[in-house]
Structure formats: structure tokens, C-alpha cells
Amino acid sequence: MNTSALLRSNGLTASYGHVEALKPTDVMVGPGEFVAILGPNGAGKSTLLRAIMRLIASSGELYFEERSIAREPAHALAALGITLVPENRGIFGPMTVRENLDLGAYIRPPSARPEIEGDFEAVLALFPRLKERLAQMAGSLSGGEQQMLAIGRALMVHPRLLLLDEPSLGLAPRLAAEIFNALGQLNKRGLTILVVEQKAPLALALANRAYVMRTGKVIATPDPKDITSPDALAHLYLGEIH
Amino acid sequence: MYDLSTLLQFLIGGLSVGCIYGLVGIGYSVLYNSSGIINFAQGGFVMLGGMLTYIFYSLVGVPLVLAMLAAIALVSCLGLAIEWVVIRRLRQRNASVHIMILATLACQILIENATLHFVDDKPHSIPYFTPGPPLQFLGVAVGLQILWIIGISLLLVFLLGLLYSRTKFGRAMRACAINPEVARILGIKVERMVAAGFILSAALGALGGILITPTQYTAFHIGIPFAVSGFIAAIIGGLGNPLGAFIGGIGLGVLQAVGVVFIDAGYKNVVAFSVLLLLLFLRPQGLFKSLVE
Numbered sequence: 001m002n003t004s005a006l007l008r009s010n011g012l013t014a015s016y017g018h019v020e021a022l023k024p025t026d027v028m029v030g031p032g033e034f035v036a037i038l039g040p041n042g043a044g045k046s047t048l049l050r051a052i053m054r055l056i057a058s059s060g061e062l063y064f065e066e067r068s069i070a071r072e073p074a075h076a077l078a079a080l081g082i083t084l085v086p087e088n089r090g091i092f093g094p095m096t097v098r099e100n101l102d103l104g105a106y107i108r109p110p111s112a113r114p115e116i117e118g119d120f121e122a123v124l125a126l127f128p129r130l131k132e133r134l135a136q137m138a139g140s141l142s143g144g145e146q147q148m149l150a151i152g153r154a155l156m157v158h159p160r161l162l163l164l165d166e167p168s169l170g171l172a173p174r175l176a177a178e179i180f181n182a183l184g185q186l187n188k189r190g191l192t193i194l195v196v197e198q199k200a201p202l203a204l205a206l207a208n209r210a211y212v213m214r215t216g217k218v219i220a221t222p223d224p225k226d227i228t229s230p231d232a233l234a235h236l237y238l239g240e241i242h
Numbered sequence: 243m244y245d246l247s248t249l250l251q252f253l254i255g256g257l258s259v260g261c262i263y264g265l266v267g268i269g270y271s272v273l274y275n276s277s278g279i280i281n282f283a284q285g286g287f288v289m290l291g292g293m294l295t296y297i298f299y300s301l302v303g304v305p306l307v308l309a310m311l312a313a314i315a316l317v318s319c320l321g322l323a324i325e326w327v328v329i330r331r332l333r334q335r336n337a338s339v340h341i342m343i344l345a346t347l348a349c350q351i352l353i354e355n356a357t358l359h360f361v362d363d364k365p366h367s368i369p370y371f372t373p374g375p376p377l378q379f380l381g382v383a384v385g386l387q388i389l390w391i392i393g394i395s396l397l398l399v400f401l402l403g404l405l406y407s408r409t410k411f412g413r414a415m416r417a418c419a420i421n422p423e424v425a426r427i428l429g430i431k432v433e434r435m436v437a438a439g440f441i442l443s444a445a446l447g448a449l450g451g452i453l454i455t456p457t458q459y460t461a462f463h464i465g466i467p468f469a470v471s472g473f474i475a476a477i478i479g480g481l482g483n484p485l486g487a488f489i490g491g492i493g494l495g496v497l498q499a500v501g502v503v504f505i506d507a508g509y510k511n512v513v514a515f516s517v518l519l520l521l522l523f524l525r526p527q528g529l530f531k532s533l534v535e
Contacts, residue, residue, distance in 0.1 A: 055423060078429030090424035092417055094534055103417055106410065107429035157428065 036203035039213035081160035093139025104156025144175035247381035260495020265450035266472025267487030276439030285469025286353030287447025292460030321444025480528030
């Protein structure tokens with residue numbers, strides 16, 4: 001047993017109806033790490049994040065700081081310090097940017113007001129564009145701004161483990177780079193990050209470790225430093241299953 | 243043709259019944275704002291509000307105010323029971339929203355038939371909140387109950403506006419309707435918010451029923467007409483916007499009054515629904531912006 005793990009799964013599986021979208025999977029994320037999950041479409045990457053977040057029926061073992069969370073309801077995870085920036089951002093469009101950010105701090109008690117204010121200022125410092133748009137309806141933001149808001153709202157939970165599902169999806173390369181630059185800053189400040197990303201180079205540039213998934217299971221755990229070329233990546237995606 | 247004071251008299255009548263449509267419409271919006279569900283048992287809550295107040299006041303002998311509070315409390319419990327027994331089970335079975343809406347219609351019919359069976363089929367009423375002759379404005383008689391209806395409705399619209407825009411609880415409710423999965427990720431107990439939506443919408447329906455009963459009557463079968471009119475009010479106003487539903491209700495009530503004045507009482511719904519159809523063609527999303535879409 002790896003006692004230093006912040007998050008650890010043993011034989012985690014998940015199904016949609018009769019389709020087993022996630023075959024028994026072992027992943028580990030250590031404190032302060034930046035871990036990337038890579039793989040082609042339909043590899044089970046998002047399913048893994050949804051299973052960790054208890055958003056779909058799953059079986060197998062799942063531990064956060066060695067405490068079993070395999071039976072916790074999804075809403076209990078935020079209080080433990082785990083949150084997810086979902087695919088397609090999941091911002092509350094008919095609410096203002098400010099209201100979205102406030103909802104991020106929903107579970108935090110009124111006594112945490114000074115800390116909440118501190119996190120709010122930190123989010124605005126990380127994404128200054130949100131500061132100008134606090135009173136704007138979130139649905140009217142551009143794609144990049146919506147992603148910044150989704151990450152900002154997740155930071156308002158004050159997580160210790162931040163999961164992100166395809167944060168670069170639908171973003172222009174410059175904006176995707178900006179988002180990953182922010183994630184790098186957050187990781188440097190000590191936030192543990194587990195990110196699912198199709199644009200592998202973005203994630204690998206920051207990752208300490210990586211898992212490559214295909215057909216619902218982890219097929220490789222390469223050292224990000226070894227994946228220096230598109231060919232190496234293609235080999236991982238398409239090569240023999242080891 | 244009618245003189246001005248008679249016209250105004252009809253309009254005041256339309257305004258008061260429109261407020262009740264509005265309150266029923268608000269009930270729809272409140273629930274929609276926490277769950278995305280349309281609850282057709284809303285009309286049953288309206289009927290039961292008046293009926294239970296009548297039972298507590300006239301049959302049991304409880305003072306009127308206490309009878310009203312007891313009726314609101316009981317109807318709220320019924321709303322919670324529907325959420326627990328019907329909606330939560332259906333959600334656990336991954337039923338679509340359409341199935342849940344159909345289930346609420348079944349609940350409406352159950353409420354109606356249970357009332358027929360356990361109470362009776364006769365119309366019943368309760369006293370005016372404030373006894374006394376109507377006030378006279380420009381030759382128009384305005385009953386005191388109408389002032390109660392308008393005043394309480396406006397107060398509720400104001401309070402709901404505060405709930406949704408200023409409170410953490412109200413915003414969390416809206417978040418559950420907009421994206422329940424993300425609401426869960428943020429630690430919001432979605433099932434609890436849906437239950438709160440049912441309680442609040444049931445209480446609003448019951449209050450509407452209590453307010454309108456002194457000016458007309460209540461009987462086991464009045465629920466569906468109110469449910470339909472309230473639903474129209476909510477659609478006109480933009481489903482999920484309480485203020486919009488209230489204004490939609492008033493619009494519908496006044497249009498019905500206009501139909502009575504300018505054509506014939508039998509045509510009141512023809513006028514009202516023609517305007518509704520026109521509005522739906524021109525502005526299918528309703529007059530006001532939904533708080534959750």
C-alpha cells in the first residue's frame with residue numbers, strides 16, 4: 001500500500017447500463033502532483049473522473065488520504081476537498097460570474113468568510129478577465145472565459161485535489177495555453193491536479209506522471225519526460241497493449 | 243355597451259383572479275427552478291388550501307388564521323410526500339422529466355378523487371379575511387379580499403425575488419435546476435433542494451387557494467382549471483421566472499375579463515387563449531427571461 005497517496009483507486013470499475021466503460025483501474029495521485037490521463041476518444045478517461053467523483057455507479061476501492069470514499073455520495077466529496085471541472089465547463093449560464101463563484105464556496109461555513117474572500121481575490125488575480133465581468137451573465141462569456149470561470153468556481157471550493165476533464169476542449173490554442181499556464185501556477189502553489197486531456201503536449205509539459213488509457217483501461221504509465229515527440233505519443237496511443 | 247365604472251369593475255375582477263393564476267404560476271416556477279419538473283398537482287394544492295382551511299375552520303372550529311396556517315402546513319407536507327414517494331423513486335430509476343410530469347398529473351387526479359371520497363362534492367367557502375363593505379374608487383367597488391390577494395401576491399413575488407437573487411439557498415436551488423450534476427460536485431444536496439422546491443411550491447399553491455376561496459368557493463374539481471391557468475401564466479411569463487409568472491397570471495386574468503366585456507362571458511377563454519397562441523408564435527420563450535435557462 002502506498003501510504004503517501006492523496007487519491008488511490010484499486011480495481012475501480014464503472015458501467016453505463018451493461019457497457020463496462022471502465023475496466024478495473026488502479027490509479028494513484030500523490031500530494032502536490034500534476035497527473036495527466038491521456039488517450040483517444042472513448043478510452044474511458046472521463047468515466048474514470050466521473051467514477052472518482054461518484055457521479056456514476058462504480059465498484060472497486062477508492063481512497064482519499066487512505067479514507068475509503070467508494071460509498072460516499074457525490075455531494076460529500078467537496079467537503080473532503082475534491083472537486084471536478086467537468087467537460088464542457090458546466091457553468092451556470094443564467095447566473096452572473098459572481099454568483100457562479102459564490103456557489104463554488106457553497107459548502108464553506110460563514111465562519112470561513114475571510115478565507116473565502118481570500119480565495120475570491122486569488123481567483124481574480126489568476127484570471128483578471130473575470131474581474132471585469134463579475135456582473136455579466138456567465139452564459140454570455142466566451143469559451144475561454146467560461147473555462148476560467150469553471151476553474152475559478154472549482155477553486156472557490158478550496159480543494160486539495162482538483163480534477164479537470166478536457167479543460168482545453170473547444171478553445172483556441174492560445175487560450176488553451178493560457179488555461180494550462182494557470183494550472184501550472186496552481187500546481188506550483190501546492191494544489192494537486194489530475195487532468196484528462198486530449199491535447200497531450202499541453203498536459204505532458206506540466207505532468208509529473210501520466211496514465212495512458214485505451215478501451216476502458218490503463219495501458220501505459222510513461223514518464224512524461226520520455227514522450228518528447230508526436231511519434232512517441234502516437235506509439236503510446238496506438239501501439240501494442242502491454 | 244358598458245360604462246367606464248363597469249369596465250373597471252370587470253378589470254378589477256380579472257386582476258384578482260389573475261393574481262391567483264400568477265400565484266399558481268409562481269408555484270410552477272419555484273419547483274422548476276429547483277428541479278426542472280412541471281408539477282401538475284399544483285392545482286390540487288390550490289384546491290386543498292381552501293378545502294382544508296374550510297375543514298379546520300368550519301368543521302373543527304379552529305380560528306381562521308390557525309386554520310389557514312394548518313392548511314398550508316399540511317399541503318406543504320403533501321408536497322414533500324409527493325417528492326419522497328413519487329419523484330425521488332422515479333429519479334432513482336432514471337425516469338425522464340416527462341415521466342415525472344405525468345406522475346404529477348396522476349397525483350393531481352388522486353388528490354381530486356380522495357377529496358371527493360373523503361370530503362364531498364359540494365362547494366365550500368371560508369369567510370373574508372377582513373369583514374366589511376367594499377371600498378369605492380371612481381364608482382368601482384373593490385372588495386377587501388381583492389386587496390389581500392393583490393397585496394400578499396406582490397409581497398410573495400418580492401420575497402421570492404430576494405430568495406433567488408440574494409440568498410445562498412435560493413441560488414443553490416437554481417443551480418440544481420440548471421445543472422444538477424455540477425451542483426452535486428459543488429457539494430449541494432440536490433435531492434434536498436428538490437424537496438424544498440416541492441414544499442415551497444405546495445405552500446404557495448395552498449396560499450393561493452386560501453386567498454381565492456372567500457371570493458368564490460372551493461370544491462374537489464377546481465384544481466385542474468387553476469393548474470391549467472397557472473401553467474399558462476408561468477409559460478407566458480417565462481417558465482422559471484416568478485415575477486414573469488405573476489405578470490403572466492395577471493395578463494391572463496385581465497384578458498379573460500376583456501373577453502367578457504367586449505364579446506361575451508362564454509368567449510372569455512377564446513380571447514385569452516387566442517392571445518396566448520399569438521404570444522407563443524411571437525415569443526415562445528415567454529415575456530421574461532427564465533432564471534434557470
